[in-house]
Amino acid sequence: MSKKEDAVDHIMNQWRRERPDLDPSPMGLIGRLARCEMLLRRKLDQTFEHFGMTSWEFDVLATLRRAGHPYSLAPTALYSSLMVTSGTMTHRLQRLEKVGLVERVKSSEDLRSMLVQLTETGLNLINQAVEAHIANEQAILDRLPVESRKQLDKHLVTLLLVLETSMDESTT
Structure with missing residues (x-):
């Protein structure tokens, strides 16, 4: 791999060699996004670990903190916001309750319903x-020029809107 190539370029070059009839360029974008997510997750998790928590606990x-005072939400609003199942949310809330970080x-x-x-x-x-x-997050992004960050954010907004729209269409 040359200095200008990343790990995904290496994979795409292998596909070009093995299957010259295919255009692996979609793999480049998707693979880079996935690899960025994995590498970012590692860096983010280090900060969470410093506070004795996981990313899901954070x-x-x-989410409760962003809700504003009194920092509470209905469990359904919480699991909808976090895009997890109610069963997963129940397990997570039990864990957080056990260590004294949330209460019902x-x-x-x-008065018939409970809030977290x-x-x-x-x-x-x-x-x-x-x-x-x-x-x-600021330290991670500081290595990118400001204009590159703005452009990347703009393009990721576009991609996210496309993906969210296609998800909405597939559920109807």
Whole structure:
């Protein structure tokens, strides 16, 4: 591999050699996105580990924190926002409840329903973790020129909208 080639170029070159009848260029974009996600996940997880949490724990706590005071949501709103199943959410909430980061409280609007709410410990933890998380993301992106970041973000918005639209169409 030359300095201008990445790991995905190597894979695509192998396909070009083995199957010259195919155009592997879609593999390039998708493969790079997947590889970027894997490498980013490693760097992000290091920050979460510093706070004794996993990425999913961070996501749950951050979602509750973003909801604003009193930092609570209905379980259905929480699992819909995090795009996980209700069973997965139940398991995750039990784990977070067990370690004292969230608690279930009665809804003031509907006394028959329960909300998931950050505890004081959970609020303090997520406030510290989100600061470190943003600093980590900034450090990761600092190696890219500002204009490249803006262009990449613009293109990723376009791709995400296309993917979300195609997902919406496939579910109807």
